[in-house]
Amino acid sequence: MLKIKVPSSSANLGPGFDVFGLALKSIHTTAAPEASNASSALLELQVTISSSQSSSSPLNCEITCAGLGAESLSRAPDGNLITRVALYVLRCHGQHAFPSHTKVHIINGIPLSRGLGSSGAAVVAGVFLGNEVGGFGLSKDRMLDYCLMVERHPDNVAAALYGGFVGSFLRTLDPKDTARKEIPLSEVLPEPAGGEDTGLRVQEPPVGIGSYHKFRWTPEIKALVVIPDFKVDTAKARGVLPLQYSREDAIFNNQRSSLLPVLLSESPPDAAKISEAMRDKMHQPYRQLLVPGLAEVLDNLRPSSHPGLLGICLSGAGPTILALATHNFEAIAQAVIAILQRAQDIQCQWQVLQPAEGGAMVERVG
Numbered sequence: 414m415l416k417i418k419v420p421s422s423s424a425n426l427g428p429g430f431d432v433f434g435l436a437l438k439s440i441h442t443t444a445a446p447e448a449s450n451a452s453s454a455l456l457e458l459q460v461t462i463s464s465s466q467s468s469s470s471p472l473n474c475e476i477t478c479a480g481l482g483a484e485s486l487s488r489a490p491d492g493n494l495i496t497r498v499a500l501y502v503l504r505c506h507g508q509h510a511f512p513s514h515t516k517v518h519i520i521n522g523i524p525l526s527r528g529l530g531s532s533g534a535a536v537v538a539g540v541f542l543g544n545e546v547g548g549f550g551l552s553k554d555r556m557l558d559y560c561l562m563v564e565r566h567p568d569n570v571a572a573a574l575y576g577g578f579v580g581s582f583l584r585t586l587d588p589k590d591t592a593r594k595e596i597p598l599s600e601v602l603p604e605p606a607g608g609e610d611t612g613l614r615v616q617e618p619p620v621g622i623g624s625y626h627k628f629r630w631t632p633e634i635k636a637l638v639v640i641p642d643f644k645v646d647t648a649k650a651r652g653v654l655p656l657q658y659s660r661e662d663a664i665f666n667n668q669r670s671s672l673l674p675v676l677l678s679e680s681p682p683d684a685a686k687i688s689e690a691m692r693d694k695m696h697q698p699y700r701q702l703l704v705p706g707l708a709e710v711l712d713n714l715r716p717s718s719h720p721g722l723l724g725i726c727l728s729g730a731g732p733t734i735l736a737l738a739t740h741n742f743e744a745i746a747q748a749v750i751a752i753l754q755r756a757q758d759i760q761c762q763w764q765v766l767q768p769a770e771g772g773a774m775v776e777r778v779g
């Protein structure tokens with residue numbers, strides 16, 4: 414059996430919209446009662462290819478699901494995001510379907526549509542799955558190209574793939590490859606992905622679509638996440654953003670995103686500077702509409718009022734709130750929850766996570 418494990422991730426960290434991603438995994442400290450139903454913050458696939466099995470499944474792949482949101486995940490190999498992506502990788506190599514009798518058991522520990530990179534993890538898991546069952550031996554750098562054909566902003570997928578605190582950018586490609594990159598998603602991943610077997614090979618992604626750099630992370634900085642019990646669809650959260658920004662707002666974010674990686678690498682962390690460097694004018698102000706209470710959380714929680722807190726932001730497209738902190742996690746979490754609950758009557762869970770340094774990995778069991 415193969416196990417493919419992919420961490421959750423928090424994108425943006427305030428000013429680094431579509432740039433920063435922090436891969437996250439659970440931390441096994443003494444959990445407060447409120448945090449006792451904490452999730453693993455990990456997506457795991459258990460994959461077997463059984464020659465003795467007699468029944469045949471569509472596209473040779475049988476899917477079972479467990480964990481968070483399992484009931485909502487598609488069991489159809491041409492509908493489930495993970496297996497659709499795997500089929501895309503297989504078809505780029507001339508294989509229409511999975512090897513006979515492939516079984517994929519999905520154990521999802523990442524809450525769906527909460528801003529913790531569930532879709533990025535699913536895309537990375539799908540590329541790993543296609544690579545493993547096809548035996549293609551793709552490098553992680555090449556796998557990033559495949560991921561970026563599906564999820565067009567690099568922050569979550571780069572963090573989930575490489576692990577740790579990562580900055581990434583999309584490269585300017587030559588006109589021929591730009592045309593490839595700009596093709597509609599529905600052509601890369603037709604839905605359903607099965608379609609007619611035309612015998613044609615799907616075109617592989619251009620090489621080197623994106624680049625990344627892994628920054629140092631000071632180990633005493635932990636990631637406290639407060640996860641409200643409602644979903645924000647990333648496509649919708651991108652839809653509320655303006656197409657153009659003022660020079661003032663662009664400079665505001667540039668100034669902060671340029672300094673943030675250095676500030677998060679220093680020990681002891683400088684809370685006053687980090688708090689200011691995590692402010693943003695490109696996405697959070699517009700997403701307040703989708704996350705009631707967000708503006709008040711960002712305005713009211715400061716290192717001066719909440720010892721241990723370094724900085725606070727929306728995690729990815731939300732609605733999760735990410736607080737970077739060194740201690741005093743419960744008090745910070747309860748302060749965030751109180752504000753969110755004043756804004757609307759919702760339940761929240763909270764959890765302390767830490768960087769998942771290794772990123773996505775494959776284990777061979779037995």
Ligand SMILES: Nc1ncnc2c1ncn2[C@@H]1O[C@H](COP(=O)(O)OP(=O)(O)OP(=O)(O)O)[C@@H](O)[C@H]1O
Pocket residue numbers: 422424456486487493494495519521524525526527528529530531532533535569645646647648728729730731
């Ligand atoms: N384990 C999974 N298996 C199959 N599909 C998944 C899985 N995880 C996520 N998805 C798909 O991704 C969708 C969620 O993607 P969306 O971009 O809205 O949220 P997110 O990735 O959790 O948030 P963010 O991008 O802000 O971090 C789900 O509705 C589902 O279609």
Ligand SMILES: N[C@@H](CCO)C(=O)O
Pocket residue numbers: 424425430431432566568569647650651696729730
């Ligand atoms: N950078 C992305 C992350 C969410 O997937 C966004 O904020 O829209």
